[in-house]
Structure formats: C-alpha cells, structure tokens
Amino acid sequence: MKTRYPFALASTLLGLLLFTSCTNLKSAVYFNNIKNTEFSKKIEQLEPIIQPNDLLNISVSSLNPAASEIFNVSSSSTFRNASATSSISQVAGYLVDTDGYIQFPFLGNIKAAGLTKKEFQNVIKASITEQKLLLDPIIDVRYLNYKVSVLGEVARPSVLTVPNEKLTLLEALGLAGDLTIYASRNNLLLIREEGGKKTLTRIDLTTDELFTSPYYYLKSNDIIYVEPNKTKIANASAARQWLPIVLSSLTLVVVSIDRLSR
Template sequence: MSVLVLLLASCSNLKDATYFNNIPDSQFKSNLENLEPVLKENDLLSIAVSSLNPEATQIFNPVNSSEMDRNNSNQAPQYLIDQDGYIRFPFLGRIMAAGKTKPQLREEITEELEKRELLVEPIVNIRYLNFRISVMGEVGNPSVLTIPSEKVSILEALSLAGDLTIYAQRDNVLLIREDKDIKKLTRIDLTSNEIFTSPNYFLKPNDIIYVEPNKSKVASTSRLTSWLPVILSALSLGVIVITAN
C-alpha cells in the first residue's frame, strides 16, 4: 500500500502540491479593513471591569478586584448574547450587543458606568470566548480551532489543522462564512499570490474551511474500491485452503 501511495504521489504535478508557485521576493500590505467582527446572537463574551476603586469594581467581577490586573480578563464573568441580541450587565440592565463591534460595546459600557457615577475612570476589557474556526477535508487534522488571540489568517488555520495533505486541491479551497442570515461561499487559490491581498486572508469567527481532494485521491480511492472485492475473495480463498490443510 505504501508503494502505491508513493507511485500516485510521484505522478502528481509538483505545482499542484505546492503553495505560491513562482512568486518572487515581494511585499504585500495586509488588508485589515473590517477585521474587527460584528457581534451577533450566541456570541460568548468575557467582560472585565476595573477602576480606581477596587471595592466598587468588585460588584462587576467574580474575583477580588485588587487581584485582577487592569487589562486582564482571564477571570472575568461571561456574557452570552441572547437571541434578541442583548446581554444583561450588572446595574446597567439589558444592553444591545448584537450588531456592534467590541470597541463600540466597550465604549458604551464605559460611558454608562461614568454617566451613572457607578465607577471612577472605569476600564472595560472585552474578549471573545468562542472565536472558533472549523477546518475540514484534506488536512492532517480536521478540527474546530479555538483562537485565543482573536486574529488568525487562513494559512495559520491550515497549519494548526496539520497543513494540507498531498491529495488536497490547493487552488480550490472553499471558505464558508455566515453573515447574518446569509452564508457566503468563496473559492480561494493558495497557489496564487492574490491570497495575500484578499479580504479573506484573515478569518472571522465561525468561518469554515473545506479542502477538497484532488483527482489523484479520487482515482486512488476508485481503484482501491474496485479491487477490494478481489482482494477479499483472495483472502477468503487463502483462509479456506489453510483451514482445509
């Protein structure tokens, strides 16, 4: 079987098995427009609040405020955006979160805390807790990836999933992205330098990457399927002969 795999791999075109074919030394400006995702229903957030008054801040956090760094949300309470787009925040009540970015929501909470004189110079830090990317198909380790940094490129996601296999179609990777009630399907060519300037270079929460098998994989599977009954029959006959003897 190993010999068969080597033979099939050697028959493949080298260009079909490599990234960024014939790209010279270059520079590309990252496309960071709209990189900050818009919050939506069922997003899970951690919101940490700190201020100059640790005792007053303690109300908004589950741990002692004096033990929490002003920019640390590791122990911050969690908030799930409900189906109506709201979160319930202490003292502020229901706050519309869906349709806003994290900076917009952070600014609104900060302004409300100051306006109601609940805290002096509050600092609000918001993080995604369910920034996930799904990678499927011809990769070393198909999986759902949790991205703590909240920023990941398609190349990084594929690397985290074990990279593409030798049987992957590198010029026809499918990106599935949900935007409100619409699912957008985009084909991406990883053999072209256009990926570096593509708006899809950086992924968004809940993106799905599907890597299709190439013709070599389909052909090898078809050949194996056609020969499988013959192999099984031969093995069965061998067992019968051995048993008879």
C-alpha cells in the same frame, strides 16, 4: 528464463498504476513561482461582529477598584469546548442570548449583537458614565468562544479555539496538520456567517492573492473546507473498478505462463 516473465509483467503493471496516480507538482505546491516580494497593500482586518450565542468576557476597571469590582461578577455559562476533549465546561462569561442581549450588573439588558467589541465597549462605558456609577471606567471585552473549524483534506480535521482572537488562514491550516498531498490547493472553501447571512468564498493557495485578500485573517466561527483533488477522486474510483480486474487478470496470466513453462 521463462519463470521471470510473470514477475516482469507484474512489475510493468504495478509501474503503470503508480505512474497514473502521480500528482502534478505545481498543483501540490503553495504559491507557485513566487519570488522575493514585499506587499505594500495593507491587509484589511475587519473586527468581528458580536452575534447571538457568543460568549463574552467583560471586565471593568477604574481609579476606584472597590467600586469597579461589582461589575466584574459575571455569570457562569455552559458551552462545549470542542478544541480539546469535547467535554462540557462551566466558563464565567456573558452569553449573548438569541435576541442579542446580555444581562449586565446594574445596567440590566444591553444589546450586544450587531456591534463590534469596540462599539460594545463604548456602549457599556457610556451607560456607566451617564448613571455616574464610575468615573472614567475602562472596559475590556474579549471572546471566550473564538473558534475556527478546518475540515476535509488536512492531517487533523478539528475545531480550533483561538485565545488571542487573531488567526490567519495559513496558521489554521498549520494547526490542523497542513494539507495532505491529495488536497485541492486552488479551490479551498471558506464559509463565513455574519448577521445571520452565510457567505461562501473560494481561495487559491497556488497564487499570491491570499496575501492581499480580506480572507487572509479569519473570523470567529469561520469554516474552512479543503476539497480532495482530482487525483484522489480518480484513484479511489479507478481502484474500486480496476483493481479486482487487474488482480484477476494477473493471476490468470501467471498461472497460464507457469503451466506453459513446465
């Protein structure tokens, strides 16, 4: 019977360690205590502002396809496709320079930075119409480098490219493999830069506030940082400090009991 004491002691110590490392259920669940709900408030979808270093695809069409074609020969710009292999790729598009301009065929330098896509489309359309280059032109502007970064306590931290220019915070977390069990769900950090100004916003995923928040939809170049929760920090700290002591003590107890049992 005496030989069982070391194993019982080891089991007890292991159980205590596991008990102290348990994560509170409420802190690990999204949107606690939410029942069937319909949100009538319209979520604000602010159109992103074009910024320097944005890569744009601009297409022009009209009733005269041949005349429109001369506006659709864009230059090739080099940029880093960070969502896949992080390799350098040549992409046909217009790179907004550091002064906020692009060089457009027949129209020359056009200021793009500081405008929404719709505003920029109207600027190009007005210039073409005023110079009588096309009749009733249709302008389409799309981002080629619309991306969002997800960092921290997620399964796959990554930079996500968004071809449809529309992504919710929850979709971004899903594409990054979801939050880990050690993620702080009530204190996500959203970093957003517009017009040279950075804003930092804290987001709580344990409530339903996100569904009516202006941060429900993300914008290009947004960065989401997911902090580790107190459990992970405490476990990491405690493991470093106590594990060597516990193992040494356990070894000493086992050796002592073994000698006394002989």
